[in-house]
Every structure is written in C-alpha cells, then in structure tokens.
Amino acid sequence: MLEGLIVAIVVLAASAYAAWALMPVSARLQLARTVAGIAGGPAAPPWLGRLAARLERAALRRGGGQCAACDARPAAPDRRPPAGG
Amino acid sequence: MTAHAHTLDPMRVALVGVPNSGKTALFNRLTGSRQKVANYAGVTVERKEGAFVGPHRQRLYRVLDLPGAYSLTPTTLDEAITRDFLLGRLADEPAPEFVVCVVDATNLRLNLRLVLELRDLGVPMVVALNMSDLAESRGYRLDHALLERELGVPVVETIAVEHGGDRHLLEKLESLPHPGPRLPAAWSEPSFEQIQRTHREVRRILQAAGYIEPLRQRALSRLDEVVLHPIAGPAILAAVLFFVFQAVFSWAAVPMALIDHAVSWTGGLIRQSLPDGLLRSLLVDGVIGGAGSVLVFLPQILILFLFIIALEDSGYLPRAAYLLDRLMGSVGLSGRAFIPLLSSFACAVPGIMATRTIPNLRDRLATIMIAPLMTCSARLPVYALIIAAFISNRPVGPFNLQGLVLFTLYVAGILAAMAVAYLLKRTALRTAYHPLLLELPEYHWPHVNNLLIGLWERAKVFVRRVGTIILALMIVLWFLSSFPTPPPGATGPPIVYSFAGMLGRALEHVFAPLGFNWQISLALVPGLAAREVVVGALGTVYSLSTSAHDVASTLAPMVAQTWSLATALSLLAWYVFAPQCLSTLVVVKRESNSWRYPLFMVAYLFALAYGASFITYRVASALLG
Numbered sequence: 001m002l003e004g005l006i007v008a009i010v011v012l013a014a015s016a017y018a019a020w021a022l023m024p025v026s027a028r029l030q031l032a033r034t035v036a037g038i039a040g041g042p043a044a045p046p047w048l049g050r051l052a053a054r055l056e057r058a059a060l061r062r063g064g065g066q067c068a069a070c071d072a073r074p075a076a077p078d079r080r081p082p083a084g085g
Numbered sequence: 086m087t088a089h090a091h092t093l094d095p096m097r098v099a100l101v102g103v104p105n106s107g108k109t110a111l112f113n114r115l116t117g118s119r120q121k122v123a124n125y126a127g128v129t130v131e132r133k134e135g136a137f138v139g140p141h142r143q144r145l146y147r148v149l150d151l152p153g154a155y156s157l158t159p160t161t162l163d164e165a166i167t168r169d170f171l172l173g174r175l176a177d178e179p180a181p182e183f184v185v186c187v188v189d190a191t192n193l194r195l196n197l198r199l200v201l202e203l204r205d206l207g208v209p210m211v212v213a214l215n216m217s218d219l220a221e222s223r224g225y226r227l228d229h230a231l232l233e234r235e236l237g238v239p240v241v242e243t244i245a246v247e248h249g250g251d252r253h254l255l256e257k258l259e260s261l262p263h264p265g266p267r268l269p270a271a272w273s274e275p276s277f278e279q280i281q282r283t284h285r286e287v288r289r290i291l292q293a294a295g296y297i298e299p300l301r302q303r304a305l306s307r308l309d310e311v312v313l314h315p316i317a318g319p320a321i322l323a324a325v326l327f328f329v330f331q332a333v334f335s336w337a338a339v340p341m342a343l344i345d346h347a348v349s350w351t352g353g354l355i356r357q358s359l360p361d362g363l364l365r366s367l368l369v370d371g372v373i374g375g376a377g378s379v380l381v382f383l384p385q386i387l388i389l390f391l392f393i394i395a396l397e398d399s400g401y402l403p404r405a406a407y408l409l410d411r412l413m414g415s416v417g418l419s420g421r422a423f424i425p426l427l428s429s430f431a432c433a434v435p436g437i438m439a440t441r442t443i444p445n446l447r448d449r450l451a452t453i454m455i456a457p458l459m460t461c462s463a464r465l466p467v468y469a470l471i472i473a474a475f476i477s478n479r480p481v482g483p484f485n486l487q488g489l490v491l492f493t494l495y496v497a498g499i500l501a502a503m504a505v506a507y508l509l510k511r512t513a514l515r516t517a518y519h520p521l522l523l524e525l526p527e528y529h530w531p532h533v534n535n536l537l538i539g540l541w542e543r544a545k546v547f548v549r550r551v552g553t554i555i556l557a558l559m560i561v562l563w564f565l566s567s568f569p570t571p572p573p574g575a576t577g578p579p580i581v582y583s584f585a586g587m588l589g590r591a592l593e594h595v596f597a598p599l600g601f602n603w604q605i606s607l608a609l610v611p612g613l614a615a616r617e618v619v620v621g622a623l624g625t626v627y628s629l630s631t632s633a634h635d636v637a638s639t640l641a642p643m644v645a646q647t648w649s650l651a652t653a654l655s656l657l658a659w660y661v662f663a664p665q666c667l668s669t670l671v672v673v674k675r676e677s678n679s680w681r682y683p684l685f686m687v688a689y690l691f692a693l694a695y696g697a698s699f700i701t702y703r704v705a706s707a708l709l710g
Contacts, residue, residue, distance in 0.1 A: 003363055004363060007367055010560060011367075011563075011564045014557040014561055015557075015560075015561050017554075018554065018557040021553065021554050021557070
C-alpha cells in the first residue's frame with residue numbers, strides 16, 4: 001500500500017514536471033496567473049499564494065521554448081575589444 | 086558640455102574606423118560623460134554624439150562616433166550609415182567638417198584601405214594611430230613621419246585606453262584651422278579592379294613607411310597562407326574534424342566503461358536492497374534503465390566539446406567560417422549563416438536565435454530552416470549507441486571504423502542542409518549572395534581555464550538535463566509501460582499489454598516500412614521532447630521487455646541482438662533528418678512570428694527522414710539479405 005502510494009506520488013510529480021518543462025513560456029505564465037487568481041480568493045490558504053508567486057518566477061526561467069542544453073557557447077569569431085569601437 | 090566661453094566656431098568632427106580599432110574608447114576619452122545616444126532616423130543603428138572644448142584655443146568640438154566600417158562599400162546597415170553620413174547623404178545630418186580616422190596600429194593592413202578611401206574623398210582628416218603602445222610592445226616597426234608623408238595627411242599616435250592618451254590628437258586638432266562647412270561629396274562604388282589597386286597601394290605605403298611586422302606575426306601570416314589555402318585549407322579542416330570524431334570514440338572508451346560500471350553497480354544494489362515490486366521496478370527499469378543509459382554518454386559529449394572550445398579559443402573556427410563561405414555561397418546562403426549553423430552543432434535553439442545577425446529576412450529564414458540538419462549534441466548518444474552496437478571497433482587504415490561512421494553521419498547532415506538550402510534559395514527564398522566579411526583573430530594557445538570552465542559548464546548542463554527532464558520522462562514512460570498490468574493468463578512480457586505497448590504497436594504500422602519494431606516506434610515519441618531521450622526510452626522499454634538485469638550496461642548488445650543491421654542503418658538515417666525536438670519548433674515559431682515555418686519544418690524534415698530511412702532500409706535489406 002505504502003509502496004503504491006510512493007510510486008504514485010513519484011509518477012504524478014514527474015508527469016507534472018515534464019508537462020511544465022515542455023510547456024511554452026506563455027502557457028506557463030497563463031497557468032501561474034490562474035493559480036494566482038485562485039490564491040487571491042478569500043478562502044485560499046496562504047501557501048497557495050506563495051506557490052503562485054513561485055510558479056510565476058519559475059515560468060520566466062529557462063524551459064518551454066528554450067532548451068536546457070542550449071547554453072552552449074556559440075563560436076565567437078573575435079575576442080578583441082568591443083565592436084564598434 | 087562646460088560653461089566655458091568658446092572663442093572659435095564649433096567644429097563637427099566624425100570619428101571613423103574599422104570595428105575594434107578602439108574608436109569608441111577614443112570617443113569616450115575625448116568627450117567623457119558629455120554624450121548623447123540616440124538612433125539614426127528610421128533605423129536601429131546607434132548614433133553617439135559628444136562634445137568637448139579644446140584645452141588651448143577653447144574651441145568647441147562636436148564629435149560623432151560613427152558605426153565601424155571596413156570601407157566605404159557597405160556590406161551592413163552600419164557601414165551604409167557611416168558612408169552616407171560621410172558623404173552628407175543623411176537627412177538632417179550635415180556632412181562632417183573634419184574626420185578623425187582611427188586605425189589599429191597592430192593591424193594596419195586591414196585599416197589603411199578605409200584611410201585611402203577617405204583621403205580620396207577629399208575630407209579634411211587626421212589619422213589617429215591607436216594602440217600604438219601595444220604595437221610597439223609587440224615589435225611592430227613603423228616610421229610615422231614616412232607614413233604621414235606617404236598618406237599625405239597628418240598622423241598622430243593615440244592610446245585611447247590611457248589617461249592623456251589623446252594628447253597628440255588634441256594638439257593636432259587645435260593647431261588646424263577650421264575647415265568650414267562641407268558640401269555633400271560625390272562618390273561611386275569602386276570596381277573590383279579599383280579595390281585591388283587600393284590594396285596594392287596599402288602594401289606600397291606600408292613598405293615605404295618601413296612597416297615591419299614582428300616575427301611571430303609573420304609566422305602566423307605564413308600559417309594562414311596554408312590554413313586558408315583554397316585546396317590545403319579544406320583538406321586541413323576535414324582532417325581536423327576527422328580527428329575529432331575519431332577521438333570521440335577512442336578516448337571515451339575508458340570513462341564510459343567506468344560510468345557504465347557505476348550505473349550497473351547502483352542498479353544491482355537497489356535490486357538487492359528492495360523486494361520485488363513496483364518501487365524496485367520504477368528505480369531499476371525506469372530510473373537506472375532509462376536515465377542511466379543516457380548518462381553513459383557524458384564522456385563522448387565532453388570530448389566533442391573539448392575540441393569545439395579548443396578550436397574556438399585557438400582562433401581556428403573563424404578561419405573555418407572563411408573556408409566554408411565559398412561552399413555556403415555556392416548554395417545561395419549568406420556568409421553570415423556560418424556562425425548560427427556552427428552553433429547548431431551544439432543545439433539548434435541557440436543556432437536559430439543567432440540568425441538574428443542576418444539582416445536579410447529570406448537569408449535568415451533559409452538558415453533557420455536548415456539549422457536542425459546540423460547534428461546537435463543531443464543526437465550523439467543515439468548515434469553512439471547504434472554505432473557501438475553494430476559497427477565493429479576495428480581500424481581502417483590509420484582510422485577507427487566507428488569514428489569514420491560518426492564522421493560520415495555529421496557530413497551527411499551538412500550535405501543535406503546544403504541541398505535543402507540550394508532548393509530553398511532557388512525557389513521560395515531567392516536572394517542575392519552576401520559575402521562574409523570577417524576579421525580573423527590572432528591564433529592563441531587555448532587557455533586551460535577556459536577549457537576546464539567550458540567542460541564543467543557542459544557537464545553540468547548534461548547531468549542536469551539527465552536528472553530533470555529526461556528522468557521525469559523516463560518515469561512517465563515507465564508508468565505507461567507498466568500499466569495496465571497483463572490480464573490473467575497472459576503469456577507475453579507485461580509491457581506488451583501496457584499503454585506504451587499499445588501505442589508502440591499502433592505506431593509500428595507507420596514505421597514498419599522503415600524496419601522499426603514497436604519498441605523503436607515507441608521510443609521516437611518521447612524523443613520529440615529531447616533527442617537523447619530515445620536512448621533512455623529504449624533502455625526502459627527493453628528493460629521491461631526482457632529479463633536482463635543490467636539494461637543500462639547491456640542496451641547496446643541487446644539492440645545488436647534484436648535489430649537487423651538494416652534497421653540500425655535506417656534509424657541512423659532517420660536521426661540525420663529527424664523532425665525536430667519541441668524546443669526547436671517553439672523557437673522557430675517565436676523567431677519567425679508565424680506557425681507557417683515550424684509546420685513547414687516539421688513536414689519537410691519528416692518527409693526527408695521517412696524517405697531516407699525507407700531507402701536506407703530497403704537498399705540495406707536487399708544488399709545484406
């Protein structure tokens with residue numbers, strides 16, 4: 001029973017993370033704002049507000065339309081003083 | 086601006102020079118914080134204006150820092166603005182009354198063409214020999230008086246980055262009479278012969294002025310004569326790339342074996358520690374079998390990037406760009422496409438973003454469309470798995486057969502990109518060819534620190550990727566491969582009855598003509614999120630399909646047993662063209678501001694991949710039996 005519960009939690013968390021990471025930034029922001037709207041309700045618990053704020057920050061971070069492997073340094077043809085100068 | 090009483094008419098001075106000549110540093114030295122930054126009318130080229138008062142005659146100088154230009158024949162918008170400003174062709178911008186042409190004293194050959202063109206315009210001018218201290222310390226020899234005589238315009242030394250480094254220039258400006266307003270100048274674009282004549286004149290002037298480059302510089306010039314030679318250059322480039330791909334396989338063997346053992350040991354430990362059940366299956370088949378089998382390829386990725394960083398640091402990559410410009414021009418691509426395409430070997434996303442440097446929209450779209458055909462690093466684990474499983478590790482002459490195959494796959498991607506570019510540039514995206522103008526940096530020994538930092542960053546990115554999105558997808562795939570459980574009395578492996586098994590069987594109908602079994606067909610789906618996930622997905626699927634204990638370490642032998650060589654070659658062909666990962670498609674949409682281009686990209690890449698795999702499979706099956 002406990003084993004099944006642990007596995008269910010891990011699978012749900014992985015699914016949520018994968019969906020979030022692959023979502024475009026605009027969709028993530030939309031989702032974060034929806035949560036923020038719910039958190040703004042009178043009966044909403046305080047942790048929901050904190051979660052909404054975290055989601056909004058995370059939505060703007062790398063992911064979605066970007067790619068975690070994509071900070072590879074593009075070849076720099078010149079490393080002399082700044083261009084234009 | 087100060088409140089001094091200015092006894093003379095203000096003088097409009099333009100600072101002109103090739104990029105990186107230290108022009109902006111000199112502008113800052115002259116004007117300090119008295120600057121106004123705006124744009125030239127109607128364009129996004131920065132206009133920087135400042136002012137200062139001459140120390141002796143109290144004359145007010147209004148100074149404009151013009152965009153860098155190699156000559157008056159523009160190849161960029163920046164250069165066009167500079168030319169038009171100097172000729173007095175810009176609306177609301179009278180021609181400058183005086184020009185200070187800033188030249189880099191350590192690179193006179195490149196800088197003097199612009200000086201001669203300005204002199205021929207008849208603009209009152211002084212040449213500021215900037216970085217003269219650096220030139221002297223590096224061993225450059227030049228007789229300034231002779232240079233001044235040969236050019237026929239005043240020449241002064243400046244050190245823009247040093248306090249008081251503008252002293253000689255200020256003295257010269259103050260000593261000159263006000264030239265008075267200038268009318269727009271007549272100018273026509275020089276012919277090829279005229280440009281050649283100007284270059285000959287540059288060489289003559291430098292010789293007459295006793296210009297001697299240091300021994301090291303002369304040796305490097307000789308080296309460039311070989312490296313950039315039309316025949317020797319491409320041969321050297323091919324040899325360098327060849328060596329890189331050989332090393333990716335031969336150098337990585339030991340560290341890969343170590344990671345492999347560590348992954349297997351961890352799997353064994355979990356198997357011994359946990360009773361048979363869901364959690365053990367999740368950890369062993371999903372996490373270790375999936376993410377673990379991707380982690381094994383870390384050494385190969387690091388070796389590839391070791392060479393990329395070293396080649397970049399050494400100054401060789403811009404030379405490779407120069408060599409390949411002719412090839413790119415022959416298919417109609419802009420020379421500026423080289424850097425975005427080179428970046429795409431790491432990942433198509435930064436490559437596509439780097440196309441912003443291409444001013445022509447059609448050139449840019451053509452580059453975006455072919456960027457995914459450059460073999461990104463995420464494809465390396467897929468190639469490496471199949472090559473290790475099917476290609477024997479034996480020498481072919483001085484080469485290693487596995488490295489040879491990998492090299493061929495990279496070349497196939499490049500050739501496919503060139504072919505697609507050729508078609509696009511002759512149909513929907515036709516434009517004139519714009520040559521690449523590139524200042525070649527000096528050669529350097531790669532800095533060990535740069536190498537180590539670059540590799541560390543790359544390793545972090547890869548491990549983070551394995552530990553986050555790949556791990557998450559493997560867990561989801563494990564769930565889909567484990568549920569629903571087999572019905573009572575089922576005889577096949579449980580995965581056959583799962584969601585993933587059903588999906589794999591459905592997809593098999595589409596991919597069977599390519600020789601793909603249902604496991605491969607299924608693995609292609611999460612591979613859309615990230616290419617290397619295919620390897621992890623195969624690890625998880627095979628782990629659940631068989632009773633083998635260490636799939637992470639036996640994946641290559643397992644696929645070698647279950648696939649035919651024709652299937653393996655077909656999958657390699659698929660991944661040369663494979664439809665892009667989601668991140669790339671989203672970035673294409675964002676950069677093109679339209680869904681038309683990503684949809685076209687998916688369609689043409691899918692058609693190419695399917696066609697290439699189909700032909701490969703059929704031909705290989707016919708030949709191999």
